[in-house]
Amino acid sequence: MLLIAPTGGGKTLSGFLPSLIELADAPADGLHTLYVSPLKALAADIKRNLRTPVEEMDLPIRIEDRTGDTSYTQKRRQRADPPHILLTTPESLALLTSYEDAPRMFSGLQRVIVDEIHALQESKRGDQLMLALSRLDAISPGLRRVGLSATVEDPDAIAKTLARHPDPCPILYADPGPDPDIQMLVTQELPPWSGGGAAYSIPAVLEQVKKHKTTLIFHNTRAQAEIYFHNLWLANDEGLPIGIHHGSLAREQRDKVEAAMVRGELKAIVCTGTLDLGIDWGDVDLVIQIGAPKNVKRLVQRIGRANHRYNAPSRALLVPANRFEIVECVAALEAVKERALDGEPKGAGPRDVLCQHILIRACAGPFVDTELFDEVRTVGAYADLSRAAFDDCLEFCATGGYALRAYDRWQRLMLRDGLWHLRDPRAAQRIRMNIGTIQDTDTLKVRLKGNFKPLGEVEEAFAATLSPGDTFLIGGEIVRYENLKEMTVQVTRRADKQPKIATFLGTKFATTTQLFDRILAMFQQPDWPQLPGHTADWLALQRKVSKMPERDRILVETFPHDSRSHSVFYSFAGRNAQQTLGMLLTQRMEDLGLNPIGFVATDYATMVWGLDEITDPAPLFDASSLRDGFENWLSGNAVMKKTFRASATIAGLIERNLPQARKSGRQATFSSDILYDTLTKYDPDHLMLRITREEALRGLVDFGRIEEMIARTEGRIDHVTLKRVSPLAAPICLEPGRVPIKGEGRERLAEEAAAKLLDTAGLADNGKDKRRWGGPMLFYG
Amino acid sequence: MNTVDFQLRGLTLTALPSGALWDATHRALCVSDLHLCKSDRIARRQGLMLPPYESRETLDKLAADIEATHPQMVICLGDSFDDLAAAEALDDDCRQTLTQLQAGRRWIWIEGNHDPGPVELGGTHLAELQLGPLTYRHIAENAPSGEVSGHYHPKFALPGAGAARPCFLYDDRRLILPAYGAYTGGLRAQTPVLRDLFAPQCFAILTGRKALLTRLP
Structure with missing residues (x-):
């Protein structure tokens, strides 16, 4: 059975009612109900909320949680003597089913409650969970499944995922409640043209925090949350109690913030997706979203955090970080008003x-x-x-x-x-040790030097860019990078005002198609009364110096920037398709001798830079050569290698976690890219390559949307040559996630860089040194 | 050819873009750290079944270098096999290739830490080899004079020019070869344990499409 209710409707507790009644009427030993949620924090939260009524009614029901954070002894005890109700995550459940005593533990299981099933359904975690449930069903036939979901656009799809195939699955709808009250935050300061920090909004946001009981301040990435929190503290003259909560913080730190929040001690929490799902603590009466919500469903979820009184509207404020995001925010607001939830269809089981x-x-x-x-x-x-x-x-x-x-x-x-x-x-x-489907980039623990307690984690790729002395933000404080010891980043505290390196990587969300159509339609308006004046001016300036992108044309802007020729292709196909387009365009450019060096993709455009200027973009978009290029390109590109790495890890070809901590002698390990290349060459029909291709086509490379874009635009290309970055292109120049192109252009750069290092030695090409001690001579035959 | 010539102890050597070293004077081709049959050892010890094609890939690459240089002597500078048991796992196809490559030339297996004993695959087994002014051994020793070694799998990233590539490292006293095998990672040239083996004035030759000479910071 699937229950669909808006956030804050009390659906989680209602899911437990039948269990509590059955256990109160006929107490029995052993596991009766299993509760699975996508977040560890959610399981802990439910434990608190569920234990209170059970203890008040003096019911003989044991409720425990079990996640990656549960202690080893507790876990052992749970297997020997399971509680009546066990609260867990898909990964911990998969692990439980892997033990030889799983049949004994689950033989008496009556009910499974899957919470926030709409969130699980979007990822492979949902597939893994459903496979685990099929196992439980075999161990305990007749097991009842209950799914709890927030409002979704396609309840039938979720029902089909949840139910044992081909059993039917009834769906219950709760009253969706009053419309939420969402507005864009009005500030004295103007939002910048580009950038994601939204620092301009700090005074206005502090004002709002003062006016409300508890405010959640959501960010799209952890890095943004860290920077914003830091700036908020610098401006927090009154010392308002404000905390930070996100996934790369150490568990102790998160626990502290969660506990303080439950006790109502915090005025505001700066957070990311880890607080995104139905965690219900404290009196949140305002949600602030910093940066444009990339999809409407996520926005509605976040708004649901505010005001958990069912009959009163939720209050939320959107704070766009730059002018393009203002356009996105306005489009998202219109979508919420029309209750147009978006989402992508899900394919067959991976x-x-x-x-x-x-x-x-x-x-x-x-x-x-x-x-x-x-x-x-x-x-x-x-x-x-x-x-x-x-x-x-x-x-x-x-x-x-x-x-x-x-x-x-x-x-x-x-x-x-x-x-x-x-x-x-x-x-x-x-x-x-390697169970799970979450493909986090590899992370390293961050620790204060001489201190055992971790502060949090940073991505390995970020850690690799640090030199001793660099400062960065973690857990809201500035630390100085000292060294890397046994795969732990050692840091010391710093009292600096600004970190030298502001950001580490973070999750990126793709904007959905629906939102694009709204944005493109908005661009075609003669003027923009629904946008703030500065943003309308920005778009007007874009129209004046360049052109507005249109739905059935491709706009290409070419301009010099950072001493390289840049071209921006606005085709609004979504990040994945724009990424693929970047790969294909740079390959075509390589063929045409334009020496591309790199590209970056956003949801709405691809920007390519290179040693030579693009004078005529039309040949780049020739459909048949793009299509030919696609097949050829697909096997050798970086996206495929990334996909291969993810799928090979999930499928158990390579391991993420080793029994002993990773050794620091790095020459023993080698990149999974080598495995991909070897398989492609010697065993091109291997299952892992077929899976990789399937996975890549499923979303990451999205060639379908490129085909659709080519068909839609039919070669109608507008090429504008500019002297400098255009208003619309400015945000893209600051976009992270740049992809280097390994071609002639980069080879030339490598030669230049090599020669530069030689030059500094004063040894570039003279024979004197050679005679003295056998110095180098250069030959490029 | 996209190669780089350089001198060590007065002898001209050529770094090939593949990671092999060519001594034209002695008509000797040297490759280090082939790590043949690595996938077999990983399967045996870790239970992981990686694509078992790395020996084929490595030997094909070596065959191409031999074809291009026609050496009278081939020196495999240690860690030619991932371990001695792995040497037995070399499949018939690869054995045949190896036999063909050995025909008509001297073939020397220098012992490495992964393969400290002889293998039943033809050729001569040595702990070290002296060739002209140069000594070939697997692991670099203290205070060398004209030493050629492997073991460290050096790699180096040029600033602003993409990912690290396996590289040769040399100063006026010694040379360390990149790992030649397909399934080998690398150790950054700036890592103290590796960098400290060299004088402050030290050169790197990057492998890749072209061999590329540069100076180590």
């Missing part, structure tokens, strides 16, 4: 997740392939899985699935007497 499921199943003990196949097919997303496709995955798990059968001696799974089992039972530990 096979890398299935491979992991097979390995997890093998950890739990020997299995019969036919039985597992039948079980998997009860999952809605895998209902159409063919036996051949299943066998491919099984073969991959067992032997690696290579054309060259090199692993007969070291097979992972062996078939004996009709049963599949692990060749080496010790492998189970390694498989368990």
Whole structure:
């Protein structure tokens, strides 16, 4: 059964009512109800909210949570003596099903409650969860499933995912409640042309914080949250109690903030998606969204944080960080008013997740392939899985699935007497350590020097850019990078006002198609009365010095910037498609001798820079050469390698976590890109490459939207040559996530850089040094 | 050819873009850290089944360099196999390639820390080799004079020019070769344990499409 109710409607507790009644009427030992939520914090939160009434009514019901944060002893005890109600996450559940005693633990299970199922459904975590449920269903037939979802645009799709295939799934709708009260924050200061910091809004936001009981200040990325929090504190003359909460902070720090919030001690919390889902603590009466909400569904969720009184409208303020985001915010506001929730359709069950499921199943003990196949097919997303496709995955798990059968001696799974089992039972530990489908970039812990307690985490790629002495923000404080010791970033505290390096990476969200159509329609208005004056002026200036992008044309702007020629292609196809377009365009440019060096993609445009200027963009968009290029390009590009890495990790080809902490001797490890290249060359039909291609086409490369864009624009290209960056292009110049192109242009740069280093040695080309001690001579034959 | 010539102890050497070293005077080709059969060792020890094609890839690359230089002697500078047991896992196809490559020339396996003993694959096994003014050994020693070694898998990233590439490192006393094998990572040339082996004045030759000479900061 699926219950759809707006956030704040009390749907979570209602999901537990049948369990509480059954357990009160007929107390029995063992696990009765399993609650699964996408967030650890949510499980902890529900535990608090559920225990209070249970203790007040003096019911003999034990409620515990189990997540990656639960202690080892507690986890052991839970397996030996499970509580009546266990609150957990998809990953922890998958791990539980991997133990040999899983059948004993789950044999009496009556109900499973999946909370915030709309959020899980968007990712592979949902697929993994449903596979785990198919296992539980086999252990405890007749298990009842309840899904709890916020308002969604396609409830039937979620119902199909939730229910055991082909069972029906009734859907219950709760009253959606009054319309939320959302406005754009009016500030004295003008928002900047570009950038994502929104520092201009700090005084106005502080005013709002003072006027309300508790304010949640949402950001789209962790880096933005850190910078904003820092600036907020610098301006917080009255010392208002304000906290910060996001996913890369250490657990102790998050716990502290959560506890303070529950006690009502905080006036405001600066946060990211970790607080995005239905966590219900304290008297939040205002939600502020910094930066444009990239999709409307997320915006509505966040607004739901405010004012958990069901019959009063929620109050929210949008704070666009720059002028382009003002346009996005206005478009999003219109969408909320029209209750037009957006979302992307979901494809068939991914096979890398299935491979992991097979390995997890093998950890739990020997299995019969036919039985597992039948079980998997009860999952809605895998209902159409063919036996051949299943066998491919099984073969991959067992032997690696290579054309060259090199692993007969070291097979992972062996078939004996009709049963599949692990060749080496010790492998189970390694498989368990790598359960999960969340593909975070690799992160490193950050620690104060001489202190054991971690401050939080930063991405490995960010850590690699640091030199000793660099300062950056973490947990709202400025720290100085000292060194990297045993894969931990060691830092010291600094009292500086501004960090030298302001940002680390962070999650990027893609804007949805619906929002684009609204934005493009808005661009065509003769004037913009619904936009603030400065933003209308900005668009007017764009119209004056260049052109407004149109739905059925491609606008190309070319201008010099940073001593390189830049071209911006506005085609509004979404970040993934724009990224693919960047790859294809730079490949065409390489063929045409234009020496591209790199590109960056945003949701609405791709910017390419290179050594030579584009004078005629039309040949770049020739549909047939783009299409030819696509096939050729697909196998060799960086996006595919990234996708391969993610899928290969999920499928168990490579490991993310090793039994011992990673060694610091890095020459022993090598990049998964090498594996991708080798497979492509020697085993192009290998399952992992087929999965990679499928995954990439599913979203990351989005060639479909490029085809659609080419068809829509039919070669209508407007090329504008400018002396400097255009108003609309300014935000793109600051966009992170630049992709380098490895071509002739970069080869030339490498040669220049190499020669420059030689020059500083004064040894570029003279023979004197050579005679003295055998210095270098250069030959490019 | 996109190669770089340089001198060590008065002998002219050529760095090939593949990561092999060519000594034209002695007609000797040297490659280091092939790590053949690495995937077999990983399967045996970690239970992971990586694409088992790295030996094929590495030997094909070596065959191309041999074809281009026609050496009288090939020196494999240690860690040619990921371990001694892995050497037995080399498939027939690769064995045949190796036999063909060995035909008509001296073939020397220098012992490495991964492969400290002889393998049953033809050629001569040595701890070190002296060739003209140069000593070939797997791991660099203190106070060398004309030493050629491997082991560290050096790599270097040019500022503003993309990812790190495997590289040769040399000063006036020693030379360290990049890892030649397909499944090998790298150690950044600035890492103290590696950088400290060299004088302040030290050069790197990057591998890739072209060999590229530069100076180490």
